[in-house]
Amino acid sequence: MAMVEIRDLQKVYDGGFEALKSVSLDIQEGEILALLGPNGAGKTTLISAVCGITLPTAGRIRVGGHDVIDDYRAARNLVGLVPQEINLEPFEKVINTVRFSRGLFGKPRDDAFIEQVLRKLSLWDKKDSPIRALSGGMKRRVLIAKALSHEPRVLFLDEPTAGVDVELRRDMWETVAELKRDGVTIILTTHYIEEAEAIADRVGVINRGQILLVEEKSSLMTRMGQKELRVDLAEPLTAVPDALSEFDLALDDGGQTLVFAYDTAADRSGIARLMTALSGAGVAVRDVHTRQNSLEDIFVGLVSKQEDAA
Ligand SMILES: Nc1ncnc2c1ncn2[C@@H]1O[C@H](COP(=O)(O)OP(=O)(O)OP(=O)(O)O)[C@@H](O)[C@H]1O
Numbered sequence: 393m394a395m396v397e398i399r400d401l402q403k404v405y406d407g408g409f410e411a412l413k414s415v416s417l418d419i420q421e422g423e424i425l426a427l428l429g430p431n432g433a434g435k436t437t438l439i440s441a442v443c444g445i446t447l448p449t450a451g452r453i454r455v456g457g458h459d460v461i462d463d464y465r466a467a468r469n470l471v472g473l474v475p476q477e478i479n480l481e482p483f484e485k486v487i488n489t490v491r492f493s494r495g496l497f498g499k500p501r502d503d504a505f506i507e508q509v510l511r512k513l514s515l516w517d518k519k520d521s522p523i524r525a526l527s528g529g530m531k532r533r534v535l536i537a538k539a540l541s542h543e544p545r546v547l548f549l550d551e552p553t554a555g556v557d558v559e560l561r562r563d564m565w566e567t568v569a570e571l572k573r574d575g576v577t578i579i580l581t582t583h584y585i586e587e588a589e590a591i592a593d594r595v596g597v598i599n600r601g602q603i604l605l606v607e608e609k610s611s612l613m614t615r616m617g618q619k620e621l622r623v624d625l626a627e628p629l630t631a632v633p634d635a636l637s638e639f640d641l642a643l644d645d646g647g648q649t650l651v652f653a654y655d656t657a658a659d660r661s662g663i664a665r666l667m668t669a670l671s672g673a674g675v676a677v678r679d680v681h682t683r684q685n686s687l688e689d690i691f692v693g694l695v696s697k698q699e700d701a702a
Contacts, residue, residue, distance in 0.1 A: 393457060394418035395546055395577045396442060401451035403437050403601075411437040413601040414451070421545075424568065424578045425606075426592035428585065428691060434601040435581040436476065439548045442579075443473045455546060469497060472544030474535045476551050482524035486515055489523060490537045497542035509540050513567060529560040536567065547571060549580040553587060565591045585688050589613075597694050600702070604694045615690065620683045621663055623650040626676035635673040639666050650675075656684075 396419035403412040411434045419425050429435050440446035442453055444460050444467065453460045458467035480489060490506055510516045513533045518526060523534065532552065539547060549568070553561040568578055568591055582588060588595045589609070596606040628647035639662065642651045650670075654661045670677060 395421040395456060397454040398442065399452045401441060401453060402449045403441060403446060404449045411601050415603055417596065417603060417606065419577060419579060421577050422572065422575055423593045424572055424580070424591055425594045425596060426588035427579065427581045427596045427598055428588050429581070429598035430695065433598045435598060436550055438598070439473070439550055439579070439581065443471055443548060444468050469542065470545045472539035472542070472547045474539045474547065474549045474552060476554065478531050478535065480523045480531060480534060483522050485520050485522055486510070486534055487519040489534060490541050493538040494541035499542050505543070506541065509537050512570065513537050529556055532556065544576070546577045546579070549578065551581055551583065553584065585691060597691055599695045599698055604698060612690065618653055619656050621652040621654060622681050622683060623652065623670070623677055624648065624679040625650060626678045633673045633675065636669055639669070
């Protein structure tokens with residue numbers, strides 16, 4: 393059973409805006425899923441629906457097998473949410489803020505657990521500081537501590553590193569990796585492709601309220617490992633010559649360019665053999681250049697394809 397099950401989720405806001413269009417997604421226990429999407433894609437709406445903050449227009453969501461509407465309390469108890477906005481009480485001490493969050497979930501006071509959470513987030517020596525005395529990065533950590541205070545099994549992080557400096561971003565990634573080691577299921581939204589590359593097990597791309605792709609990061613990385621050699625021809629071709637059929641070739645630019653896809657991880661790319669074969673087949677070459685696919689290309693390509701179709 394998936395830890396989070398989202399089926400045909402639709403959200404139409406008052407005023408008629410359709411922020412989610414039939415989203416279905418399964419999130420497995422213990423995985424880190426990064427949801428990548430531009431501004432306004434529907435990421436926060438999706439998270440809010442799972443956390444029971446936004447009421448879906450249609451569809452069904454289960455967390456740990458509990459329906460988020462019919463069985464709200466059981467589902468909500470399993471979920472921790474780190475919101476995008478910093479919404480902390482400035483004069484409250486760090487430790488009280490975190491204790492209070494635990495209490496809101498009806499959990500008995502457990503100072504040993506709160507200490508463990510604060511230590512994990514390097515907040516223990518700040519436990520008696522008022523929130524307003526903390527740096528922005530530390531405040532974000534307090535948001536995570538609050539979200540973890542009631543021992544959730546699933547943690548949603550809504551753009552955890554927006555506006556955070558590079559060093560702190562790396563710290564945050566390490567924290568997320570540690571939570572995963574503790575068995576917490578993590579869903580984070582981000583604009584940063586490098587963030588998805590750094591920590592996710594799976595990457596989902598969302599745009600205009602639709603999931604365009606969900607794929608293991610490792611298979612995306614394999615695709616990213618694909619490079620293209622583009623061979624500009626002296627004379628255009630109408631078809632790839634039979635003599636070159638052993639190569640993975642396609643024609644582009646109206647037959648003016650031969651595109652050869654090869655794997656950067658392979659021992660031999662086949663480029664030298666291709667060049668020999670081209671000359672053997674009497675195909676004259678004007679220029680060659682290479683192009684690397686990145687996660688960014690895949691992302692931009694998917695999003696722009698959808699924009700074109702709209
Ligand atoms: N309460 C609301 N009423 C009407 N429209 C809303 C409401 N909340 C969000 N929207 C719209 O729904 C769309 C999706 O918003 P959402 O906040 O889910 O996107 P997002 O992917 O989280 O974006 P960002 O990366 O900018 O946070 C946006 O066009 C937004 O303007």
